[in-house]
Amino acid sequence: MANDGNDDLGAAKAEAEQLTTRILELRDAYYERDTVLVSDQEYDGMMHRLEELERLFPELQSQDSPTQTVGGRAQTTLFAPVEHAERMLSLDNVFSIAEFEAWAAKVERDSGRTVDYLCELKIDGLAINLRYQNGMLVSAATRGDGVVGEDVTENIRFIPAIPKRLAGSGHPPLVEVRGEVFFPVAEFEALNAAQLDMGEKVFANARNAASGSLRQKAEGKNAAQLALMRARLGRLHMLVHGIGAWANPPVDSQSKTYELLKEWGLPTSTHYRVVDSAAKASEFIEYYGEHRDSVEHEIDGIVIKVDELALHDELGATSRAPRWAIAYKYPPEQVNTKLLDIVVSIGRTGRATPFAVMEKVRVAGSEVRQATLHNQEVVKAKGVLIGDTVVLRKAGDVIPEVLGPVVELRDGSEREFVMPENCPVCGTRLAPAKEGDIDLRCPNSEFCPAQVQGRVEHIGSRGALDIEALGEVAAAALTRPLYPSEPPLPTEAGLFGLTMAELFPVQVVVRDSETGLAKLTESGAEKTDTPFRRRRQKKDGAYEPEAAEFAGDADFVPSKNAIELLANLSAARVKPLWRILVALNIRHVGPVAARALATHFGSLDAIRGATRDDLAAVDGVGGIIADAVLAWFEVPWHREIVERWERDGVQFSTPGHPGPGAAAEAGGVLAGLTIVATGSLEGFTREGAQEAIIAAGGKAASSVSKNTDFVAAGPGAGSKLAKAEALGLRILDADGFRLLLEGGPDAVRQQDDDAGGQDEDDAV
Structure with a gap:
């Protein structure tokens, strides 16, 4: 009986880990890349199955389980x-x-x-x-x-x-x-x-x-x-x-x-x-x-x-x-359209995904030209042939989905889709990641241009380094240019060493972000772009400075995008550690887990040297993410990215951080103190306030308790402020917070004494 129970638990654990991995992938696609991969029904089915497993085996429910978290993330880069x-x-x-x-x-x-x-x-x-x-x-x-x-x-x-x-x-x-x-x-x-x-x-x-x-x-x-x-x-x-x-x-x-x-x-x-x-x-x-x-x-x-x-x-x-x-x-709206082709797209993780390319049609309020077919088995199961008239719907009124063919309209010209044996981008033979997988992947993770492009685009995304100039077109230009034949970035390792001379001559074919198909001009030709240079113009009767040093052609000068890209990359070298961690493309390490790792360990070296138990014990991390972090560092070309970024000036540590979990024991004006920052504090981003506390030797806590020493609260502070007031804690506004960071609690007490005690205007 005991062995049977262990077998059941082992099978449930394996299934729960597989479900968790897939749900996290779907959430990452939806919230980080605005990409929907499955229908609401399919996603909900996975969530319900995971909930059932955790109900039957409570020991499987961990702090990082998707059943315990809301899928969305706070987007605070553009707004406070x-x-x-x-x-x-x-x-x-x-x-x-x-x-x-x-x-x-x-x-x-x-x-x-x-x-x-x-x-x-x-x-x-x-x-x-x-x-x-x-x-x-x-x-x-x-x-x-x-x-x-x-x-x-x-x-x-x-x-x-x-x-x-x-x-x-x-x-x-x-x-x-x-x-x-x-x-x-x-x-x-x-x-x-x-x-x-x-x-x-x-x-x-x-x-x-x-x-x-x-x-x-x-x-x-x-x-x-x-x-x-x-x-x-x-x-x-x-x-x-x-x-x-x-x-x-x-x-x-x-x-x-x-x-x-x-x-x-x-x-x-x-x-x-x-x-x-x-x-x-x-x-x-x-x-x-x-x-x-x-x-x-x-x-x-x-x-x-x-x-x-x-x-x-x-x-x-x-x-x-x-x-x-x-x-x-409601069941989604359905329309008929022509299936022109099925093309295979390679994503940043190497997954080979067939996409249906169709005559453009309006469905559920928007125009649709392509829809994912997930893998070759799904194509077979749907029974569609290239050239078919197909039924298209938007699952949940969001996701374009091909339901199947209208067989009665076939005329004999249709042909079967054949999954390519080799990667359509780099030519490497496709294979499942592990035995039993249906999905095929390109194993050339390091150099496949499609995968490198996806990773570079992710690096520039809002959830990572937030580099506005490093969008879809720029990422394609750097990794898959029409000219020159050797791309500026064979891998992302060279990103922070880019120069204007490398950017200036680049020409790129503009492609669809999902299918990788070239976008076409009105005449039917492939649409191209030179994102890093533009034609020189006259200003006040005189030409702008020449740019012959870059291309030997004084008719062109660097584009605004090129100038901004290099400036953004320079600034990104010293962005908070959690953003650097997200930019490394470690599986499952999004902003939440990255912040937790950066706050606890303070440096990439400390994270790299931690054991699985050390990583998993961090609040907001857990075993699945710990395994992904350890696995990432086992890959030689991953370590090369870190080495080259570090050589090019990327800062892989939080200045002043005392080491793994030791903020309260370290020196600094806030040593031994627990501080909570909440609301919109003028002069600080949310993560900036937390990092300032850590840099001053304090512990940046996420919740208010009787053990909290100070609460820094700005406009938008909610339940944490109310709890701090109920506990009678010392509450600081942005100016008081700055004073605390600079001079510690003695400086705040001195200000209170000079003012005859805490004035009502000092509290938020």
């Missing part, structure tokens, strides 16, 4: 971070009436009575959290990772529907209002018409347009660009769909909350209904499934909530989603 006063959760999904009714039955069983449900449309937009203090709008933040979002307050003020001051009276000291920002269908069409009139690129769909319009920075824009930005913001709308932090609301139901919010001047939907049974909720779902086109904005489903607020507390939530609400996702 704002900590939500109450966490913003996700919603669990169902895809059939039977699944919804099973959820409702469990709700009624757990609550012990019949339940009223509020049914509302699931808006296809961008989630926003509005914070009002005494009726005044003080901040607006994106959802982020559910705990911390991006401060978009200044942009939100240009949306006409959002009140800066609430109407009426009796407003609470603090209330968070959650809603969705979106373009109504008519406004989106008008926006694209205006884009065409100006000769600008049109937006593919309303959701991307809303996100892109709201997440713009005013800095660096001229008057005309600012006017255009504000005009776009003025077309946006918002509808409220819930509340966050609100102490003792004077209402007892979700529907009454909406009525009160409407009285306060907040925009609420007219398309919701309270029903007294799951059967009537199902009727609501079915009605809008047939009348989606009648709504003024795009929807991708229905949200059903328990109406009674007291039951929200009683039913509770998982680590990711409330148990009192569910999202019903």
Whole structure:
């Protein structure tokens, strides 16, 4: 019996690790590269199976399990971070009436009575959290990772529907209002018409347009660009769909909350209904499934909530989603189109992915030309032939998916797809990564141009080194140029040693980011670009300085992109250690794990010298990531990247860090002290504040407790500030925080003494 149990545990552990690895890959693709690889149903199926395994074998549930975390991440590079006063959760999904009714039955069983449900449309937009203090709008933040979002307050003020001051009276000291920002269908069409009139690129769909319009920075824009930005913001709308932090609301139901919010001047939907049974909720779902086109904005489903607020507390939530609400996702829209070809794309991890290339067709609000077919077995299972008319849908109204062929329309000219034996980019023979794998990979990880391009593009991404000039075209130019024959970057090892002389002559074929296919000009020729040089122009009657030193042709000068790229690379050499770790492309090491490793160890040498147990014990890391870190350093060409980057000036340590986990024992003005930094502290990024604490010898904690010595709090500080006040901790603003970093606690005490004790204005 014991052996059987061990066998079961071993099999479950292997399956759980495989599921965790795949889910982390999918999350990384979605949140870091804006790439969706599977449908909602397939992703949810993996999550449900992992949850089941962890329920059967609790010892498998670790701190880094996807079941314990929300999939999103805080994006704080462009905007200041704002900590939500109450966490913003996700919603669990169902895809059939039977699944919804099973959820409702469990709700009624757990609550012990019949339940009223509020049914509302699931808006296809961008989630926003509005914070009002005494009726005044003080901040607006994106959802982020559910705990911390991006401060978009200044942009939100240009949306006409959002009140800066609430109407009426009796407003609470603090209330968070959650809603969705979106373009109504008519406004989106008008926006694209205006884009065409100006000769600008049109937006593919309303959701991307809303996100892109709201997440713009005013800095660096001229008057005309600012006017255009504000005009776009003025077309946006918002509808409220819930509340966050609100102490003792004077209402007892979700529907009454909406009525009160409407009285306060907040925009609420007219398309919701309270029903007294799951059967009537199902009727609501079915009605809008047939009348989606009648709504003024795009929807991708229905949200059903328990109406009674007291039951929200009683039913509770998982680590990711409330148990009192569910999202019903509609079956996606389907269209027919022609399958022109199936091409194989090589990603940055070497996976060979067949892509369907189709006649462009509009489906679920956007134009689609290609869709992933995952692997050769999926192509066979779908039964599609090149030349077929195929049925295309957007799974979850997001992911283009080929369902299968319309066999009746075949005329005999169709041909079967044959998976290539060799990598279409570098010619290396494709093979599975390990025995039993269906996916084929190019094993030439070090030198395959497609893989190098993917890794270089990742290095420049927002989640890594955030190098704006190192985007898709620049990465392709550096790794897969049309000219010269030898690319400036055979591997990413030479990135920080690039010179203008290497950049200047480069010409590149512009390719699609997913399929690798060349983009075409109107005449049908391959589209090319010279991203690092431009033709010299006259200014005030004289030519710009010549550039013969680069190319022997004084008609050209370095482009703005080339100048910025080299400047950005120079600045990136001393970026925080966690960003450098993300840039190394270590499997599973995204910003969260990288911050944890950098904060604990302080240097790449210390990380490299740590044991598996040392790595896995770090909060936010765990065994899977520990194994990935150790495996990465076993590869010789990985170590060469580190050596060359270090030789070219990349800083692989946090200045002043005392060593692995020893901040409290080290010297420095904050030695032995625990500091929490929260909110938007002027002059500091979120990670910058944490690194400043560590550099001064202190411990940068993520949560407030009675063991916390100081809390530095700025605008947007939420529950941590409230807890600090309740515990009577010393709270500092940005100036006080700087004083603490420079002179330690004695300097703060001296300031308090000079001021006759802590003045109310010193606290946030």
